[in-house]
Amino acid sequence: MGFNEKVHAYIAGRYYIHLTEAFGRRGEQAFLHATQYYALQRGRRMAQRAIRDGAELTQASYNYYGEWISTEDVKKDGTANVFERDAQGNMVVTVCPWYAQFKAMGLTDAGALYCSDLDASISRGFNPALGYETVQTLHESECCIHRLKSGDIFEGSDKGKFPGGIKDFEYHCAHIYWSFREVAASIFKEEGDDVGKAVLVDVELEYGTEYADSIRQYSDTNFNVID
Numbered sequence: 292m293g294f295n296e297k298v299h300a301y302i303a304g305r306y307y308i309h310l311t312e313a314f315g316r317r318g319e320q321a322f323l324h325a326t327q328y329y330a331l332q333r334g335r336r337m338a339q340r341a342i343r344d345g346a347e348l349t350q351a352s353y354n355y356y357g358e359w360i361s362t363e364d365v366k367k368d369g370t371a372n373v374f375e376r377d378a379q380g381n382m383v384v385t386v387c388p389w390y391a392q393f394k395a396m397g398l399t400d401a402g403a404l405y406c407s408d409l410d411a412s413i414s415r416g417f418n419p420a421l422g423y424e425t426v427q428t429l430h431e432s433e434c435c436i437h438r439l440k441s442g443d444i445f446e447g448s449d450k451g452k453f454p455g456g457i458k459d460f461e462y463h464c465a466h467i468y469w470s471f472r473e474v475a476a477s478i479f480k481e482e483g484d485d486v487g488k489a490v491l492v493d494v495e496l497e498y499g500t501e502y503a504d505s506i507r508q509y510s511d512t513n514f515n516v517i518d
Contacts, residue, residue: 334416
């Protein structure tokens with residue numbers, strides 16, 4: 292197994308645990324803020340690639356410039372994303388590896404908080420005028436429902452994704468780790484940075500030294516810009 296969606300969710304889940312144990316309600320608020328900060332960075336990178344290529348910041352471009360595709364790991368274990376269009380044109384998600392991982396960790400509250408704003412924040416980073424909304428999540432309902440105020444949430448999705456924008460999950464796991472650590476340290480100073488250190492220890496214990504070392508190598512990466 293390599294870096295994948297579940298490792299990504301594990302990192303978020305461990306941040307939730309350490310932040311809320313150390314800081315209570317403020318830790319929960321910091322977790323949501325870190326989720327938004329992380330997601331906005333992803334959306335802005337997508338927008339930068341679109342603008343570079345002369346593409347308008349439409350929903351079709353948002354779908355095309357998305358940075359990830361399902362890994363073979365989650366395809367094999369049956370937790371890769373499954374979604375469809377409902378009668379109202381919404382995206383209905385019935386299977387999700389992030390949901391599966393949060394559930395396995397007993398972190399329904401963390402998953403609900405994370406998933407309630409993640410995709411909407413990615414979209415806001417890309418183009419806030421699109422009006423992306425997450426109506427409900429699997430953590431609290433039988434499915435996730437995503438909708439778009441400005442048009443068709445599936446617009447252009449039949450084109451697939453821009454190959455040059457896809458990032459592997461080593462990158463995505465390092466991004467969520469370092470962006471959350473940056474927020475935690477900004478808010479709670481040394482105690483917040485200690486939370487980040489504790490999460491990396493958790494990663495090493497759960498997945499091995501190689502995973503933790505890979506994340507460490509991204510410590511100086513500027514996740515706000517494209518390469």
